[in-house]
Amino acid sequence: xxxxxxxxxxxxxxxxxxxxxxxxxxxxxxxxxxxxxxxxxxxxxxxxxxxxxxxxxxxxxxxxxxxxxxxxxxxxxxxxxxxxxxxxxxxxxxxxxxxxxxxxxxxxxxxxxxxxxxxxxxxxxxxxxxxxxxxxxxxxxxxxxxxxxxxxxxxxxxxxxxxxxxxxxxxxxxxxxxxxxxxxxxxxxxxxxxxxxxxxxxxxxxxxxxxxxxxxxxxxxxxxxxxxxxxxxxxxxxxxxxxxxxxxxxxxxxxxxxxxxxxxxxxxxxxxxxxxxxxxxxxxxxxxxxxxxxxxxxxxxxxxxxxxxxxxxxxxxxxxxxxxxxxxxxxxxxxxxxxxxxxxxxxxxxxxxxxxxxxxxxxxxxxxxxxxxxxxxxxxxxxxxxxxxxxxxxxxxxxxxxxxxxxxxxxxxxxxxxxxxxxxxxxxxxxxxxxxxxxxxxxxxxxxxxxxxxxxxxxxxxxxxx
Ligand SMILES: NC(=O)c1ccc[n+]([C@@H]2O[C@H](COP(=O)([O-])OP(=O)(O)OC[C@H]3O[C@@H](n4cnc5c(N)ncnc54)[C@H](O)[C@@H]3O)[C@@H](O)[C@H]2O)c1
Numbered sequence: 440x441x442x443x444x445x446x447x448x449x450x451x452x453x454x455x456x457x458x459x460x461x462x463x464x465x466x467x468x469x470x471x472x473x474x475x476x477x478x479x480x481x482x483x484x485x486x487x488x489x490x491x492x493x494x495x496x497x498x499x500x501x502x503x504x505x506x507x508x509x510x511x512x513x514x515x516x517x518x519x520x521x522x523x524x525x526x527x528x529x530x531x532x533x534x535x536x537x538x539x540x541x542x543x544x545x546x547x548x549x550x551x552x553x554x555x556x557x558x559x560x561x562x563x564x565x566x567x568x569x570x571x572x573x574x575x576x577x578x579x580x581x582x583x584x585x586x587x588x589x590x591x592x593x594x595x596x597x598x599x600x601x602x603x604x605x606x607x608x609x610x611x612x613x614x615x616x617x618x619x620x621x622x623x624x625x626x627x628x629x630x631x632x633x634x635x636x637x638x639x640x641x642x643x644x645x646x647x648x649x650x651x652x653x654x655x656x657x658x659x660x661x662x663x664x665x666x667x668x669x670x671x672x673x674x675x676x677x678x679x680x681x682x683x684x685x686x687x688x689x690x691x692x693x694x695x696x697x698x699x700x701x702x703x704x705x706x707x708x709x710x711x712x713x714x715x716x717x718x719x720x721x722x723x724x725x726x727x728x729x730x731x732x733x734x735x736x737x738x739x740x741x742x743x744x745x746x747x748x749x750x751x752x753x754x755x756x757x758x759x760x761x762x763x764x765x766x767x768x769x770x771x772x773x774x775x776x777x778x779x780x781x782x783x784x785x786x787x788x789x790x791x792x793x794x795x796x797x798x799x800x801x802x803x804x805x806x807x808x809x810x811x812x813x814x815x816x817x818x819x820x821x822x823x824x825x826x827x828x829x830x831x832x833x834x835x836x837x838x839x840x841x842x843x844x845x846x847x848x849x850x851x852x853x854x855x856x857x858x859x860x861x862x863x864x865x866x867x868x869x870x871x872x873x874x875x876x877x878x879x880x881x882x883x884x885x886x887x888x889x890x891x892x893x894x895x896x897x898x899x900x901x902x903x904x905x
């Protein structure tokens with residue numbers, strides 16, 4: 440029974456119903472077959488999908504905590520330039536709604552409608568006629584239900600990371616986007632960071648030759664945040680660590696790396712294996728602070744390895760328990776160059792098979808590359824918009840700017856529904872592998888096979904706007 444509940448929590452109830460009764464769920468070697476059984480008949484038709492241009496995008500924001508209130512600030516420039524309008528807010532905490540209404544009044548005359556009566560009042564925001572785009576910034580459990588409800592009510596949806604929890608949710612998001620023909624994007628801001636875009640631009644211009652390996656991570660000491668009452672609504676983030684073990688926060692590392700490797704655009708994930716260390720750091724800290732939870736299943740460090748269909752490898756790590764400097768690693772290894780992040784360093788291979796001399800570029804040479812290969816989108820935004828400085832060093836603004844601009848122009852978004860679920864599906868897959876002695880698991884093809892044909896890197900397009 441326990442095993443069945445565990446599998447249901449990661450795969451989904453209806454997907455599990457399809458498993459023949461004779462199957463022994465305790466047999467870890469049954470897992471690959473169970474994962475293959477989750478497959479739904481998706482077509483991949485949302486690749487390259489666009490809708491008619493929306494001159495001024497009307498936005499409703501659900502969840503006005505740490506993230507929702509930061510993302511709201513990214514709209515200032517777009518509102519002042521008549522490209523977007525924030526028409527609705529929802530949060531279960533009235534004080535957070537009031538704070539956002541006050542903030543918005545600094546740049547927008549028209550007041551938004553607000554929804555804060557109860558846990559379900561956000562549904563009324565979704566149904567508000569003039570909303571074009573629903574921005575979801577709530578705790579993780581709510582992302583998929585809100586995104587599905589949004590699309591089923593005719594709205595485009597943009598969800599914070601990760602967009603889904605179970606493999607069934609991943610399939611349901613793809614199916615629903617295809618059926619309703621609505622945009623469904625997971626807004627992964629790290630794809631838009633200056634360093635990641637510099638690396639991507641070098642890759643696209645051949646500096647790295649052919650890529651063989653990449654590494655990404657979310658290594659961020661979140662103990663102070665998770666153990667402080669009211670920092671996160673109702674301890675939602677700490678609770679995750681009580682009963683789950685795997686990589687819960689894949690996308691900050693995996694999003695940019697997937698772009699480097701052209702995942703969904705000529706390559707895709709084939710299979711993965713995952714392993715977690717024992718847990719020590721979070722429980723020690725929790726006991727000192729008197730938090731309501733002190734025992735945690737989630738190991739301090741999770742390491743997941745992914746192999747792609749074209750033979751590249753990805754190492755992805757997750758550790759929010761350990762005191763250490765922040766890092767997303769941001770490593771790429773190619774036949775002609777290597778990049779390592781935190782701090783950003785570049786090695787250019789001079790095609791010499793030598794015993795020594797393998798040094799990172801000196802600062803002066805590195806700076807030349809940084810200038811020459813600065814991503815054109817970053818170069819343009821740095822000179823045209825003061826708002827470039829906003830949100831995690833600029834990446835939050837670039838992300839919201841790109842999302843709204845794609846809608847203003849009626850062109851496909853940079854990140855599609857397939858990218859969104861693929862990057863998120865690594866979470867349940869990692870949990871399944873961790874719980875099964877790191878067994879190798881096949882990765883579902885959510886793209887309906889379109890990863891073989893599609894070759895446009897939407898994020899690299901320069902979009903012409905006023
Ligand atoms: N991309 C990034 O850099 C980044 C940074 C921080 C957080 N996040 C993501 O943003 C999301 C929110 O995180 P946070 O730090 O803002 O958490 P938070 O707890 O501060 O905010 C969540 C908000 O959702 C509200 N909420 C809960 N249930 C609701 C409901 N039924 N209806 C309406 N509102 C409801 C809460 O009251 C709270 O204000 C998470 O998915 C997190 O992973 C992303």
